[in-house]
Amino acid sequence: MTDAVLWYTTRGAGAVTLILLSAVVALGLLTSARFQPAGWPRLLTAGLHRNLSLTAVAFLVLHVVTAVTDPFTGLGWMAAVVPFASWYRPFWLGLGTVAAELAAALVASSLLRRRIGYRAWRAVHWLAYACWPVAVVHGLGTGTDAGAGWMLVIELLCGGAVAAALTHRLMRPPAAPSQRSPRFGSGTSQPAGR
Amino acid sequence: MERNPSPTPGAREAALRRLRRLTAGISGAAAGAVAVFAFVSAATLPGHATATTTGTATATTSAAQQTAAPVVTTTSSSTAAAAAPHAVSGGS
Numbered sequence: 041m042t043d044a045v046l047w048y049t050t051r052g053a054g055a056v057t058l059i060l061l062s063a064v065v066a067l068g069l070l071t072s073a074r075f076q077p078a079g080w081p082r083l084l085t086a087g088l089h090r091n092l093s094l095t096a097v098a099f100l101v102l103h104v105v106t107a108v109t110d111p112f113t114g115l116g117w118m119a120a121v122v123p124f125a126s127w128y129r130p131f132w133l134g135l136g137t138v139a140a141e142l143a144a145a146l147v148a149s150s151l152l153r154r155r156i157g158y159r160a161w162r163a164v165h166w167l168a169y170a171c172w173p174v175a176v177v178h179g180l181g182t183g184t185d186a187g188a189g190w191m192l193v194i195e196l197l198c199g200g201a202v203a204a205a206l207t208h209r210l211m212r213p214p215a216a217p218s219q220r221s222p223r224f225g226s227g228t229s230q231p232a233g234r
Numbered sequence: 235m236e237r238n239p240s241p242t243p244g245a246r247e248a249a250l251r252r253l254r255r256l257t258a259g260i261s262g263a264a265a266g267a268v269a270v271f272a273f274v275s276a277a278t279l280p281g282h283a284t285a286t287t288t289g290t291a292t293a294t295t296s297a298a299q300q301t302a303a304p305v306v307t308t309t310s311s312s313t314a315a316a317a318a319p320h321a322v323s324g325g326s
Contacts, residue, residue, distance in 0.1 A: 044276070052272030056264050081249045084256075091257040099264060185275050 046110035051185055053103035055194055058179055062198035064089060065172045066205035068165075073209040090150070097147050098205035100140060132181030142167045146222035153182070172202065 067089035076082045105111060108120050116132070119126035123141070124134030147162040149156060156164075176195070185191040 045272075047270035048276045049268065051275040052268040052270070052293055055271040057274075058268045059267070060264060081245065083246070084249050084253055087250075090254065092260065095257070095261050095264060099268070102268070148252055157253055187277050188275070190271075190278070224311045 043110055046106045050103060050106040050110060050113075051183075053099050053106060054179060054183060055185070055191065057099045057103050058175065058198055059094060059194060060092055060099055061172055061175055064093045064096050066201045067092065068168060069202070069205035069209040071189040073205075075208065093147060093150070095123050097143060101144060104140060115152045129182045132178060135174050135181065136178035139171050139178055142171035142174065146171065153190060169177055 053092050067085055069087045070100045071082075071089050074082065075085055104120050108115055108117055113128070115126055115128060119133055120140070122138060123137040126133040126137075145164060146168055153161040173195075176199070180186050181196070183191065186195075
């Protein structure tokens with residue numbers, strides 16, 4: 041029974057992590073495009089992007105921990121740490137490990153942003169553009185529910201949201217350096233809302 | 235062209251309250267969604283199913299001992315065909 045709960049939790053957490061990661065990427069793109077509709081302050085987009093990033097990481101941890109500790113799958117911690125070291129579907133699972141480590145690098149650099157500086161943080165943050173598609177391909181390749189109708193709907197919605205945000209971002213010119221300087225809510229040394 | 239007003243302290247506080255509500259709501263919804271998706275995935279692709287029938291011996295083998303799908307359930311019974319186990323692959 042416990043094994044089954046872990047197994048189903050792994051799959052549920054994987055789907056939720058995909059949704060949250062997609063929201064984070066979309067909000068990040070909207071933040072860089074200076075998205076500011078009426079009644080929606082820019083700091084709200086940036087703060088939500090930051091807070092959802094941490095939430096996504098929490099669910100990513102749940103996804104990984106339940107997968108690794110489930111004795112039924114028998115994946116082992118090595119598969120969660122070393123990419124492509126899994127005995128089971130090494131390539132597809134390895135992509136998940138790569139995506140998780142990219143996400144960890146993104147979060148760590150954001151938490152240390154004031155120490156490492158804006159340029160270094162910005163350079164690391166470009167990894168986000170690799171993290172999301174790698175995570176999506178991981179889900180499509182190894183996800184047990186990848187072919188299920190409900191999961192296809194989630195994948196389409198996530199892809200559509202990121203595509204829409206990317207289109208919005210590409211339609212706008214990049215911000216001038218002076219406009220990129222951290223103002224209220226754009227620092228990432230701690231979650232907003234505290 | 236570019237709207238870039240500095241928020242007043244009142245607007246800033248209101249935005250922060252809204253942000254806290256949104257964050258808490260989304261986090262709670264995400265936790266609930268894990269349960270919902272886990273239930274849906276269990277209903278659509280059980281995976282862990284163990285076929286048991288009266289008078290039969292059931293053995294579930296760990297995935298680590300398999301070379302293919304991580305779910306293998308064997309039933310030695312004349313009704314094994316009727317209680318066919320699910321063989322579901324996946325590690326995610």
